[in-house]
Amino acid sequence: MRELGRLFRTFCSDKHSKWAFEVANVQDFLNEIVHESTGYSPNELQCGTERVRLLPKSLHVSGCYSKTEPPLEVKLRLAEATLSKRAERRALRSPGGRFVSFMEGDLVLLKANNTSSSIKTEIKKFLLLFEGPYVIRAKIRDHTYLLCNPENGSERGIFHVSHLKPYNR
Incomplete structure (x- = not known):
């Protein structure tokens, strides 16, 4: 569901x-893309079809794609093994997380x-999740920061770290 929203x-x-x-385009895209959790596309595992190469040949890395595809039964076993390994690793990770710490001058979202808004015909689910980037002007307390616009220096306000995310260019 997160990927659909994105x-x-x-x-x-x-x-x-x-x-x-756009529903049909998104559906085709999701069914053809190789998923990290299994290593195969849904069409490969469910329909037994050959993988569609979405990138042009000029962008393919040599040796990246094998010339012979394994049979569907082998793909299913490999996907199941990959999923179980991922589940084991996920169980070992500790729940919860700590807040990220920022420095003055860092860019954040x-x-x-x-x-x-029915007037603007905007649907909340389709609006962007983050705005910015903004520059951290000052650290107010342990988990609160003063943000300002990097273009004109105007203050945006004081925000808790739970509402901030590091900006990766």
């Missing part, structure tokens, strides 16, 4: 009313407080 926000952030026209 794709629809990408395709529909400029005009929310076109989401219905601010979690957007979006609401739907």
Whole structure:
């Protein structure tokens, strides 16, 4: 579901009313892309079809794709083994997390407080999740920071670290 939201926000952030026209494209894309959890695309595992190469041949890395595809039974066993290994690793990770610490001058994204609007024909699910980037001007307390716009230096406000995310260029 997270991936669906991410794709629809990408395709529909400029005009929310076109989401219905993008459903088939998103479905085809998700069924053809190789998923990290199994190492295969859903069409390969469920339909037994050969993998579709979405990138042009000029972008393929030599030796990246094997010339012979294993049979469907082998693919299913490999996918199951990969999933079980991932589940074991996930169980070992400790639940919860600590807050990230930022320094003055760091670029961060601010979690957007979006609401739907029938007047603007905007749907909350298709709005971008973060706004920014903003620059951290000062550390107010342990987990609160003063943000400002990097372009004109105007203050955006004071925000808790739980609403911030490091900006990766």
